[in-house]
Amino acid sequence: MAETGGSKAGVAPSDRCAIGISFGNSYSSIACTSEDSPVVIANEDGDRQIPTILSYVEGEEYTGNQAKALLVRNPNNTVVSFKDFLGQDFPSIDPTHCHAAAHPQDVNGTVSFTIQDKAEGDASTLSVSEISTRYLRRLVQSASDYLGKKVTSAVVTAPTNFTEKQRESLIKAANDADLEILQLINEPIASVLAYDARPEAKLEDKIVVVADLGGTRSDVAVVASRGGLYTILATAHDYEFSGVQLDKVLMDHFAKEFMKKNANVDPRENAKSLAKLKAESEAVKKALSLGANANFSVESLADGIDFQLTINRLRYETIGRKVFEGFNRLVEGVIKKAELDVLDIDEVILSGGTSHTPRIASNFRSIFPATTVIQAPSTSATAINPSELQARGAALQASLIQEYESEDIDQSTHPAVTTVKHITNAIGVISLSDDGEEVFTPIIAPETAAPARRTIHIAAPKDGGNVLVKVVEGGTHIKVTKPEPKAKENGTKEEGAEDEDDSDFDSDEEEEEHREKVWKIGTTLAEAGIKDVKKGGKIEVTINVAGDLAVTITTREVGGKGGVRGTLKAA
Amino acid sequence: MATVTTVTRALPALPEGWSAEKDFKPISSITASTQRTIEPVGPHFLAHARRARHKRTFSEDDR
Numbered sequence A: 001m002a003e004t005g006g007s008k009a010g011v012a013p014s015d016r017c018a019i020g021i022s023f024g025n026s027y028s029s030i031a032c033t034s035e036d037s038p039v040v041i042a043n044e045d046g047d048r049q050i051p052t053i054l055s056y057v058e059g060e061e062y063t064g065n066q067a068k069a070l071l072v073r074n075p076n077n078t079v080v081s082f083k084d085f086l087g088q089d090f091p092s093i094d095p096t097h098c099h100a101a102a103h104p105q106d107v108n109g110t111v112s113f114t115i116q117d118k119a120e121g122d123a124s125t126l127s128v129s130e131i132s133t134r135y136l137r138r139l140v141q142s143a144s145d146y147l148g149k150k151v152t153s154a155v156v157t158a159p160t161n162f163t164e165k166q167r168e169s170l171i172k173a174a175n176d177a178d179l180e181i182l183q184l185i186n187e188p189i190a191s192v193l194a195y196d197a198r199p200e201a202k203l204e205d206k207i208v209v210v211a212d213l214g215g216t217r218s219d220v221a222v223v224a225s226r227g228g229l230y231t232i233l234a235t236a237h238d239y240e241f242s243g244v245q246l247d248k249v250l251m252d253h254f255a256k257e258f259m260k261k262n263a264n265v266d267p268r269e270n271a272k273s274l275a276k277l278k279a280e281s282e283a284v285k286k287a288l289s290l291g292a293n294a295n296f297s298v299e300s301l302a303d304g305i306d307f308q309l310t311i312n313r314l315r316y317e318t319i320g321r322k323v324f325e326g327f328n329r330l331v332e333g334v335i336k337k338a339e340l341d342v343l344d345i346d347e348v349i350l351s352g353g354t355s356h357t358p359r360i361a362s363n364f365r366s367i368f369p370a371t372t373v374i375q376a377p378s379t380s381a382t383a384i385n386p387s388e389l390q391a392r393g394a395a396l397q398a399s400l401i402q403e404y405e406s407e408d409i410d411q412s413t414h415p416a417v418t419t420v421k422h423i424t425n426a427i428g429v430i431s432l433s434d435d436g437e438e439v440f441t442p443i444i445a446p447e448t449a450a451p452a453r454r455t456i457h458i459a460a461p462k463d464g465g466n467v468l469v470k471v472v473e474g475g476t477h478i479k480v481t482k483p484e485p486k487a488k489e490n491g492t493k494e495e496g497a498e499d500e501d502d503s504d505f506d507s508d509e510e511e512e513e514h515r516e517k518v519w520k521i522g523t524t525l526a527e528a529g530i531k532d533v534k535k536g537g538k539i540e541v542t543i544n545v546a547g548d549l550a551v552t553i554t555t556r557e558v559g560g561k562g563g564v565r566g567t568l569k570a571a
Numbered sequence B: 001m002a003t004v005t006t007v008t009r010a011l012p013a014l015p016e017g018w019s020a021e022k023d024f025k026p027i028s029s030i031t032a033s034t035q036r037t038i039e040p041v042g043p044h045f046l047a048h049a050r051r052a053r054h055k056r057t058f059s060e061d062d063r
């Protein structure tokens, strides 16, 4: 999971013009910053989500939605879904998504495409690296046109499971497009940064799940965010449940409906009809994220027959249920993999185009406790457009590091700097609950990277006097309270309030047990005594954990003089 | 980085007869930790990298 920074094509910091790029298999985005806030750039067609597609007609090169439209009449010279092939050997790629476009070929192990890219003469054999270079060059051109100066450098996002070879290959493809890669950053971290960089964001220790639901893959990460430092605790990847499966669900639906009126004509059996069916199904899917109904309408869908049909969101959610359940399982699985519970998750960030789907957000809402913030357009008015998160994060990072020499960036991203000890248990003090019971009050959260320093102000006993600061480790466990067995209420089962609940899963019917996260007090680390604290006084406790895990504790009365300071050696 | 959390629940009183040299009693070290990788991203990471590369502590950094 090491980051790859820098590049051979180093540009002097003063000559740089840097942007952020999110480079997906389905769509890409470019972004810059303006007065420290990120701006996603529209290309010449006015698109901010630019299909990652390259197409050639009579020697003319097309990208984005123009290239996507060519899938109907020029599929063989149109390259789609190639990004993940970078740095992979031919036998290890999954060519499924290239089925209705140019097919990847094995050229001495290198993934390549045969494309008629010139007006005359023979077709060219282009490696995936060359295709990527040409596509990235177009993205850079769009950004340069927008900015009015030549873009020289970029931070690009990459999946967390991109191998070192894939990272190198991506950097090379960019360098060949005359683009310096300042740094490749992990996609979920770009999304977290996009949220944390908002002016209203508070610096809080939290556990964040980033669900990146894209076109051909879904990736989920559990991230510990501690004092603005991010540590990935677990990741999961899925290629079975993603945006194209939802397109497929709609394609099958519309094809079947079409065949009810036109028996024996299956639009899925003819390449051109299939391409039209797919394009319109994707458009319908997107429309259903916003409206309760959407209209499917294609002229001459198959056999010269026009087709038109309306679908409502409820129907879509019913036929897409399997895919939606797949997303739920993926998220639940990664939390387990991180050895955490849903109660440990403070925030869920929905990222990627598929995350616009309201049903997905409402399903997540029901998995997590009410205290978990679900950042999605349909559940939170302040959510950031999930399709823009990665490009925004990349642009922010680009603006942070563009003034550094590439050598400095390389050194800072080196494992010697990034691989550090992390605290296993929480560290805190013992305080008293209202009924006088000892309870753990955390000061430093578990999974915090060392070195770390945190300070709290905590009340002294009401009457002041001599106070005990007892520093301890703490752990959490999940306390489950079973409800009193009560007679079943007469089955007035709520009948589906229109668009909700109808396709709901049985789990809601169970009697709810109450689950809560409680702290338990662990090993005592140290005790300090603060004498003669005044009535109503407050105590400041600072815990400083060094890189080697030696601990320095300083504590004093707030506003008072002196104080106590002591250290604990590293184990 | 001087964000301070405020807790209203009170600390206990010092037990009668408690005494320690300089009022501090070290008892044990913290539990062994895991090595993990922090993501080299964001403004706080840059501050971390600066401290790490110049071998500076938080308080030296504050000055």
Ligand SMILES: Nc1ncnc2c1ncn2[C@@H]1O[C@H](COP(=O)(O)OP(=O)(O)OP(=O)(O)O)[C@@H](O)[C@H]1O
Binding pocket: A023, A024, A025, A026, A027, A028, A049, A052, A213, A214, A215, A216, A217, A218, A242, A243, A244, A282, A285, A286, A287, A289, A351, A352, A353, A354, A355, A356, A357, A387
């Ligand atoms: N408003 C929307 N509602 C539902 N789905 C949408 C919406 N906008 C985009 N999508 C879908 O999101 C998917 C693209 O996601 P994204 O832009 O994150 O692409 P990506 O990262 O390139 O995907 P991948 O690499 O997984 O193929 C497509 O399936 C697209 O149809």
Ligand SMILES: [Mg+2]
Binding pocket: A024, A025, A212, A214, A215, A352
């Ligand atoms: Mg993606």
